[in-house]
Amino acid sequence: MELIQTIIAEIPLYAQPALFNIYFAAASLPIGFVFAVLLALGKNSKNALIRRLCSAYIYAFRGSPLFIQFFMFYSIMLALNPVWWRPWGIAWLMMNPLFIGPLALVMNTAAYSAEILYGALRTVPKGELEAARAFGMTPFQVFRTVTWPNTIRVAWPAYTNEVVFLFHSTALVYFTLPVINAQRDILNTAQNLFERDFNAFLHFSIAALWFLAITMVIFLVFGRVYERMMRHMPKERTTSRPRLRFGPKYIR
Amino acid sequence: MDGAFWLFDLVGEDIAFWLGYLTNGKHLNWYASFRFTIMAAIFGGCLALVFGLLGAAAKGSRFAVLRAIGTIYVSMVRGVPDVLFFLFFPLAFEQGVEWVWSMQVCTPDSIAADQANWPPCREANWLLSTYEYLILACVSLGIIFGAFTANVIHGAMRAVPRGQLEAARAYGMSEFQVLTRIHIRQMWVYALPGLSNVWLLLIKATSLLSLLQIADIVWWAGQLGSPNFLPQAGLVHGDWRWAYFIALFVFYILVTLLSEKGFSRLTVWARRGMPVEG
Amino acid sequence: QETLRIGTEGAYAPWNFVNDAGELAGFEIDLGNAICEHTGMTCEFVQSEWDPIIPNLVAGNYDVIMAGMSITDERLETINFTQDYFPPDPSNYIAATGAGIDIENPSGLRIGVQGNTIQAAYAEENFAADNTIVSFATFDQSIADLAAGNVDVVLADGSSLDPVVENSGGALEMFGPDVMVGGGVGGGVRKEDTELLATLDEALTALKADGTVDALIAEWFDGAGPFYTE
Amino acid sequence: MTQILEITDLHKSFGNLEVLKGVSLDARAGDVVSLIGSSGSGKSTLLRCINMLEIPNQGDVTIDGEHVSLSSEGPDRHPTDPFQLRRIRSKLGMVFQSFNLWSHMTILENVMEAPILVQKRDKAEVREQALALLDKVGIAAKADAFPAQLSGGQQQRAAIARALCINPTLMLFDEPTSALDPELEVEVLGVIKMLADEGRTMILVTHDMKFAREVSDRVVFLHLGKIEEQGTVDEVFGATKSDRLRQFLSAAGHA
Amino acid sequence: MTQILEITDLHKSFGNLEVLKGVSLDARAGDVVSLIGSSGSGKSTLLRCINMLEIPNQGDVTIDGEHVSLSSEGPDRHPTDPFQLRRIRSKLGMVFQSFNLWSHMTILENVMEAPILVQKRDKAEVREQALALLDKVGIAAKADAFPAQLSGGQQQRAAIARALCINPTLMLFDEPTSALDPELEVEVLGVIKMLADEGRTMILVTHDMKFAREVSDRVVFLHLGKIEEQGTVDEVFGATKSDRLRQFLSAAGHA
């Protein structure tokens, strides 16, 4: 009984910290997605230089730990502060963890998402592309009518997993960046509480619970969207229809 | 520095200075700390394979209880960040050991004498030094990535064509022979791409060692790059951390590159003779 | 021979740091060794991050903290302190030279501190309302961010700031009033280790009396003192 | 009658493989031209050169009096005026062997997409025409279904409606029934026959000699990248001159 | 002659679908029995019940005088004596439709695996026999190749050699040629014919009536899970009694 009361008393302590995790994810996902689309198109480009550059970017950010990317970004931003950010008067923004955190996450998720989108881009049926071209569509119209709808549908399940793991990696932000005032995320809060009473099982479990709950919400929402997207596919044909599964390929 | 004059003559002052700087004791410590990362990757990887095989066996087991354990284990790491597990497992393990130990050594008096919330009494305290933390880190990595491995292996076991197993059964092989001679042998081919992925993830996760109070490459990079204003502490310089972290960034990319090369070799070897698809 | 495990941070020059040779060095390292010599114990230094340095003591990872830690009432609630081995020392503000900061009526400033220090607590108490407090994991980082202009002011121990100002080539300066917080620097021990506390106090008294402490202070803090001998 | 299509001395290579070795062909308004020939003879390639899905290495294509402007000859040849190319393409209704309907759009959306997007026509008007066309090819009931929910024959009829909806000057069919079962084939051939009877100008690649005989005004026999024989149905099927064609026709009769 | 195989009143269901509804069959030493019947009639299932790849729900199988011991009847039926099952299986040489050569072993290793592992025979001796068998089926040159490097016909011949190498009392063939092109089919049928002429006891599921006629001593026609007709080649093909069989044969003739 006492245990249950302790747990119930503990849960709300994470509500405000959770907002930081949610903020970091929500701020970086849309921007990262836009970059990812550009990178994926770049990697798929006919121009060798663009292709190489985009591939190299994707490889570098998928091939190194996010933890180090955070340190790297912060120290680079700091080194640039006296020469760029301060003279331009934007230091308040550029050096803010609430900015640098999403910045590093954007760079990272852009690479992971780009790889997902690139894989999906290559599955776009050639025939459908040709049909669009045969009607005299401009390259942009072809992209809008055929390429994009096909790509996003194929990529969605994998992208959902990427979103979940991006959300999980927000836990790294405050392990690497300085803390402004009393901003704390879920994991930081758990660690803080732990250092007070050494009750690892209680605090970390509740933190895990919070992550789990938010993860579930993400899956629910993205699953709904997927259902809508895939209306055009008969339900039985599971082969051509990638299943939305809680089965991430990559974390960092 | 006196002994290094010939160096000055040979390569000029600047290069000699940098050579000297990059080989000072602090840097040597940094280079030496790569051993932690490498050990964590190798032992963590081996443990992950062991846990993965166990997990896959449990998940594919005929007994509902084992299957449930396997399934929970495999899905455990999905909903929660790996950092959280990475912090939690060593603490949980330490506290678990101390708890068991405290049953043996604690007396009511010694418990009363202890001020802290944990451990129950001083005698039950288990001191963790770098190597113990390293072991715990390896175990944590093993458990976390074992879950991924289990998933990969479970899928690969099911990817082996049924006909291959039926043929073996039809010739009178025992279930054990079918498993070892055919099933597991062919499973590797289907598992390798997934295992390669897990391995890359694990390598990247080794960057978290510093969270467990291990003076690993990341910690040393921070130390070396931090500005120094005290001549007694060595070269006085500003904030050079960006350079050190870029070096680590590149290091990990190279390791990834090498690993991928290695795995593609391994795949070619494991697939030899087997049909190529796709 | 008994082992004395000393917990220290290793990133707080000149108190304790890792020198270019890769070894722990600094005032507290020398002092620790002197104590061990005096008491006939063997010293073993254990590095710990600053943030969990007290929890790690309580958890038993080492027996005494010697990490430039000021004696405060708040800390005294969880642990005991030996007598100070560095007298109460003013904390100071440091900023870019000629920044013209009005520290008497600060507002809209970014004030850097090392997290979980007395200065952090002081800043929190006095400046949090109108200013941004940026907490760093180490002292070095706070100086790095100051030098790069990411924070306007750093509040830290004067003794640590002295070499920074001296070697910054005039880029940084100390200014404003001394801030008196804390009750000198002492070694932190667990509450229940009364015996150890007594041993350490006894050793410190002896080392102060024979001038060892003052000599070390003079060596590491650029001729400061003497404090404990006439 | 007006010349709708004129191809002169068309050459096309893929790498070292020369697929078309100088083909000249024309079609006047109302013509139904069947392209026949054995597999690999270059029929599809010729058809795809008409709407520049493949760029010929040499030779010219003129559609409805407008010459498609291409850069200098050679393997890197490309259209010099993308606007012109798009304008010309939007006069050509292509029907593919494998339908190539856009799988994420309903049938109606498929039909309406190009007229609205490319020809910038009014949505309501296009919708009306699209529904009329779907009715004409007999799948009005499926307007709101997705391609995957239709049979192959229905999909091909939808593809024909899609091609018709841009009011093409010239229809191009590349083996429109060869991906279909024999029963479904009949449906689609019926629709094409109807279009032929309406007097539409069409180029039709087919393997079905019986059908070619039935609908064509002219038949062109392609062999190894060249036109081996061409003429009216009677000339080609009745009074075959080339040995190759005779051989081909006898083989086709068996199949 | 000795009874090699005896099946009595075999029933087999998959879930609610009863595939075999009481089949009795026997074969004496030297018999070549062909199982024919339309798709889904249960031929493969019957064959797989012989070596217990499927466990019959009811009914008995006796091989070479030894009764396969199974637990009480029902859907959960299972072999009670795994040692006996393995011993019996190692007397049965099964050749699958899709060969099922172990893809990670060379052809020679494939052939030697079961004799060494299951029958615990001497390696050198097995090797000698394996090479002789590979020679017999005409692929001695491929002994060290991997299955994926062989054509389908060669793979199937290797699979036959693998089955032969355990010196089986009874050979089981499940449509051994239906995964092959017509040209490759000929190779494999040749090998099977050779084995039949040698006097091996074989049960053969086939769709090829011409071949069944050629090699069989007896032909069994399975229809909807029951034996509709059986007898010698002449009885079954010459003097067909059942309408079903007549219908089946006329359809098979066309194909």
Ligand SMILES: Nc1ncnc2c1ncn2[C@@H]1O[C@H](COP(=O)(O)OP(=O)(O)OP(=O)(O)O)[C@@H](O)[C@H]1O
């Ligand atoms: N994109 C391409 N790249 C390389 N070779 C090609 C390409 N497209 C066609 N070919 C080759 O060109 C030759 C002619 O192909 P085409 O498709 O025009 O023949 P076809 O007459 O339509 O035959 P079918 O009746 O089989 O469709 C073939 O040998 C083909 O392999």
Ligand SMILES: Nc1ncnc2c1ncn2[C@@H]1O[C@H](COP(=O)(O)OP(=O)(O)OP(=O)(O)O)[C@@H](O)[C@H]1O
């Ligand atoms: N493992 C199984 N689970 C469920 N149903 C099965 C299974 N194996 C076979 N069946 C069903 O049993 C029926 C008979 O199958 P079987 O393979 O024995 O037919 P067959 O006579 O060999 O046909 P074919 O000539 O096509 O190989 C079929 O309806 C099939 O779908």
Ligand SMILES: [Mg+2]
């Ligand atoms: Mg073609």
Ligand SMILES: [Mg+2]
């Ligand atoms: Mg079958």
